Amino acid sequence: MQRLLAYTDKLSVRPGDQVAVKVSAPDTTPYRARLMRVICGDDSPDGPGYKMEPVKGVPESERPGRHQPIPCGSYVAIRDRKGFALASFSLSAFIWPTWVDKGEPQCILGNWDAASRSGYALYLDEQGRLALRVGDSAPVALSDTFLGRHWYRLAASFDARSGQVVLSAHRALPYGGMEQRQVAKGKAKPSEAPNRFLIAAWNDGAKAAAHFNGKIDSPAIYGKALKIDALLAPPGGRGAPSARQAVAAWDFSRDVPGTAIHDRGPKRRNGQTLNLPTRAMTGWNWDGSEHNWTHKPEQYGAIHFHDDDLYDCGWETDFALRLPKNLKSGIYCLHLTQGSLEEFTPLFVCPPKGKATAKLALLVPTASYLAYANHQMATSWHFDETSSTKFTTLSPADVFMEETVSLGLSTYDLHNDGSGVAHSSRLRPILNMRPKTDLWQFNADTHITDWLEAKGIAYDIITDEELEQDGVAALKPYKCVMTGTHPEYYSERMLDGVQDYTNQGGRLMYLGANGFYWRIAWHPKLPGVIEHRRAEDGMRAWWTETGENYMAFTGEYSGLWRRNGRPPNMVCGAGFTAQGFDYSGWYDRTAASRDPRAVFIFKGVGQSEKIGDFGSIGGGAAGWELDRADFSLGTPPHALIVATASEFPASYHWVKEEFNHTHSAINGDTCPMVKADMVFFETPKGGAVFSVSSISWAGSLAHDKYRNNVSRITENVVRRFLDPKPL
Amino acid sequence: MLSIDPSRTDLCEEFKRKPFGRHSADLHRLLDLMRWGYARGKTIIVCTVPHKEWRLGQLGPRRGTKVEIDRSRAFRSYEDAVWACFRARWKDITGKDCPVR
Numbered sequence: 001m002q003r004l005l006a007y008t009d010k011l012s013v014r015p016g017d018q019v020a021v022k023v024s025a026p027d028t029t030p031y032r033a034r035l036m037r038v039i040c041g042d043d044s045p046d047g048p049g050y051k052m053e054p055v056k057g058v059p060e061s062e063r064p065g066r067h068q069p070i071p072c073g074s075y076v077a078i079r080d081r082k083g084f085a086l087a088s089f090s091l092s093a094f095i096w097p098t099w100v101d102k103g104e105p106q107c108i109l110g111n112w113d114a115a116s117r118s119g120y121a122l123y124l125d126e127q128g129r130l131a132l133r134v135g136d137s138a139p140v141a142l143s144d145t146f147l148g149r150h151w152y153r154l155a156a157s158f159d160a161r162s163g164q165v166v167l168s169a170h171r172a173l174p175y176g177g178m179e180q181r182q183v184a185k186g187k188a189k190p191s192e193a194p195n196r197f198l199i200a201a202w203n204d205g206a207k208a209a210a211h212f213n214g215k216i217d218s219p220a221i222y223g224k225a226l227k228i229d230a231l232l233a234p235p236g237g238r239g240a241p242s243a244r245q246a247v248a249a250w251d252f253s254r255d256v257p258g259t260a261i262h263d264r265g266p267k268r269r270n271g272q273t274l275n276l277p278t279r280a281m282t283g284w285n286w287d288g289s290e291h292n293w294t295h296k297p298e299q300y301g302a303i304h305f306h307d308d309d310l311y312d313c314g315w316e317t318d319f320a321l322r323l324p325k326n327l328k329s330g331i332y333c334l335h336l337t338q339g340s341l342e343e344f345t346p347l348f349v350c351p352p353k354g355k356a357t358a359k360l361a362l363l364v365p366t367a368s369y370l371a372y373a374n375h376q377m378a379t380s381w382h383f384d385e386t387s388s389t390k391f392t393t394l395s396p397a398d399v400f401m402e403e404t405v406s407l408g409l410s411t412y413d414l415h416n417d418g419s420g421v422a423h424s425s426r427l428r429p430i431l432n433m434r435p436k437t438d439l440w441q442f443n444a445d446t447h448i449t450d451w452l453e454a455k456g457i458a459y460d461i462i463t464d465e466e467l468e469q470d471g472v473a474a475l476k477p478y479k480c481v482m483t484g485t486h487p488e489y490y491s492e493r494m495l496d497g498v499q500d501y502t503n504q505g506g507r508l509m510y511l512g513a514n515g516f517y518w519r520i521a522w523h524p525k526l527p528g529v530i531e532h533r534r535a536e537d538g539m540r541a542w543w544t545e546t547g548e549n550y551m552a553f554t555g556e557y558s559g560l561w562r563r564n565g566r567p568p569n570m571v572c573g574a575g576f577t578a579q580g581f582d583y584s585g586w587y588d589r590t591a592a593s594r595d596p597r598a599v600f601i602f603k604g605v606g607q608s609e610k611i612g613d614f615g616s617i618g619g620g621a622a623g624w625e626l627d628r629a630d631f632s633l634g635t636p637p638h639a640l641i642v643a644t645a646s647e648f649p650a651s652y653h654w655v656k657e658e659f660n661h662t663h664s665a666i667n668g669d670t671c672p673m674v675k676a677d678m679v680f681f682e683t684p685k686g687g688a689v690f691s692v693s694s695i696s697w698a699g700s701l702a703h704d705k706y707r708n709n710v711s712r713i714t715e716n717v718v719r720r721f722l723d724p725k726p727l
Numbered sequence: 728m729l730s731i732d733p734s735r736t737d738l739c740e741e742f743k744r745k746p747f748g749r750h751s752a753d754l755h756r757l758l759d760l761m762r763w764g765y766a767r768g769k770t771i772i773v774c775t776v777p778h779k780e781w782r783l784g785q786l787g788p789r790r791g792t793k794v795e796i797d798r799s800r801a802f803r804s805y806e807d808a809v810w811a812c813f814r815a816r817w818k819d820i821t822g823k824d825c826p827v828r
Contacts, residue, residue: 043777043778044778376790378771378786379765379766379767379786379790382764382765385762385766386759389758389762390747390809391761391762391772391809391816392771393773393774393781393805393808394771394773394774395774396775396777399794402786402787402794403787403792403794404791405790436777582747583747583748583749649749649750650749650750650752650755651748651749651750651755669749
């Protein structure tokens with residue numbers, strides 16, 4: 001399957017900005033590019049209709065196609081080369097391999113180059129055995145395959161004069177009937193090549209190849225053949241060579257948030273990580289006494305490398321796009337076509353800095369878009385079908401990703417080695433952040449832009465990147481801020497920004513569910529990448545290894561905001577309570593909806609009307625994911641629960657962080673916690689919050705040409721919230 | 728034990744009538760059995776023309792391998808593809824054709 005692929009250097013932009021557009025095409029046939037304003041990206045027959053407007057003032061352009069590769073796989077590259085062009089040498093490291101039966105070589109460290117067959121490498125061979133290769137000589141390997149997810153101490157030496165290779169591995173755990181230590185000897189000819197020295201990969205010409213899957217801790221190299229027993233001694237242990245004797249001895253516990261790799265040896269042969277391997281990982285010596293890596297970094301000296309890590313595709317720029325200075329704030333896409341191939345890459349155009357052009361802002365949840373970017377749940381999850389209660393259904397984009405394996409993963413996925421994905425970046429094509437995709441996140445949120453355009457309600461776009469950068473100042477210019485359908489991932493600064501906004505008189509319309517749920521961090525220096533650890537509890541796609549709940553980017557405890565003392569209820573009055581994906585229901589008004597404080601919400605809506613018993617997502621306005629008001633979890637005491645949806649089938653499941661013990665009443669047909677609460681409450685200084693507590697709400701807005709009670713309620717609230725009159 | 732009772736044609740009829748939403752408890756249990764575990768190795772649905780065409784298929788042994796698509800049959804509605812997938816899985820589990828066509 002062939003695809004036209006594209007991404008841009010920025011996702012969130014302002015009028016007048018220049019954007020670098022990077023494209024990969026299957027062949028050299030010219031492709032055409034044009035800028036389109038996205039009104040509605042839903043092209044399904046049941047939706048409001050696919051609506052894209054060409055942008056005047058930005059002419060279409062035609063460019064020659066070219067293929068650009070995607071360099072997946074993380075590793076460390078050391079800057080110095082000459083210092084590693086050694087005749088004799090010794091190598092040592094700890095490893096915790098995670099994919100020993102991959103069937104392909106996985107390099108641990110060395111400067112071997114597969115293209116020139118020069119240099120040397122300590123690696124796992126095709127059989128999952130430790131091996132050492134020097135130049136073009138036949139590799140020397142241990143006899144037994146390694147066990148996955150076990151710590152091993154590795155040692156290898158090569159004496160150039162005698163040509164002797166000695167290789168050994170010592171498993172940390174002893175097992176009866178299995179040798180704990182293996183040794184192998186052999187012969188090789190020296191290969192003093194000034195190749196690039198890599199950790200977790202070897203060279204294949206200018207490229208990195210043979211990526212390692214698993215953890216590496218305390219790798220070191222010495223300039224002569226040392227005794228194996230000395231090399232097997234742990235660093236600082238009796239008989240172990242010191243860092244002063246080393247050509248290089250790297251300490252991965254330093255500068256954990258960054259990409260620099262530090263050498264403790266005398267020559268300071270430092271390096272850099274590429275493609276963001278996972279750091280702050282428990283090391284060979286982690287003893288369980290501390291779970292926060294910032295407190296005992298010496299026990300977090302491991303990096304977990306994956307052959308499918310990807311931070312930045314690093315493509316060359318095909319063309320620069322200068323946005324018009326008068327470009328209206330909104331969601332845009334570059335639409336590229338090459339023959340029958342089509343590609344979109346989104347741009348979120350904010351108003352000029354400091355100049356709001358509307359009283360309403362749509363806060364586009366780009367952090368959540370990243371969390372789901374290129375997700376492959378269908379193959380990552382053993383519970384995907386029993387969670388969704390659907391048979392696996394792949395879209396053409398899913399098939400492409402399944403067959404290609406090189407577009408980078410989402411925080412919902414497992415790496416090829418079965419470990420969870422903790423990072424997601426925007427510097428790559430993201431096939432599910434596009435028009436004409438599933439109605440989830442980006443494309444579902446265009447139901448909101450579609451409705452705003454249909455109603456003629458002026459709005460600006462603000463994204464999570466502005467919220468992260470500017471905090472409450474990004475929202476402050478707006479009388480009302482509207483969320484997307486699923487603003488799930490929040491950093492501390494983002495959460496502070498929204499909470500400060502409502503506490504300082506802002507009015508928030510939360511048009512979704514399962515928002516403000518997971519704690520993430522943006523990288524402090526690298527643009528466009530988030531980190532998340534699936535810590536402790538919650539509806540987790542995967543779970544962290546014990547001791548790895550604190551994020552490397554910031555040292556913050558990740559997982560649920562609820563477990564960090566700030567449940568979503570404190571922000572929007574409701575928090576994630578249930579999900580199901582094959583049906584959506586309706587709301588019934590409560591007695592509280594007649595409270596004078598809430599009357600404006602239901603103007604024109606009958607007391608006994610079913611609210612939202614229609615819609616393009618599951619057939620109702622209450623569905624997919626649902627939130628519940630809970631005063632014990634921070635729903636403000638004066639909040640009004642003005643409507644509730646409570647009729648759900650067994651395919652709906654109560655969220656797992658709410659039951660401390662398994663039992664039989666956790667489905668929609670048995671569990672009273674499976675419901676959606678529509679909530680309204682006032683905040684200080686004239687602010688207010690209105691929450692629909694359902695992801696499918698926006699899918700009902702366009703029903704019957706926008707003449708329906710979901711549209712009516714949304715319009716009643718937004719017009720009242722834009723009215724400066726005190727609530 | 729979790730198993731399919733091949734005499735329960737009523738459950739097949741129920742699913743054919745209504746593939747999504749509220750199901751009887753017995754059909755819910757049957758579907759859970761059909762859906763338990765990884766999709767790799769099971770019959771799945773592949774959308775080959777968005778909103779217009781679906782086919783049955785199978786994932787390859789791991790990422791980076793080809794998705795096998797059954798080119799012999801195409802379905803013009805998603806519901807039809809879901810019903811065909813149900814029948815295929817019934818046969819995969821019981822070794823017998825689904826009694827409802």
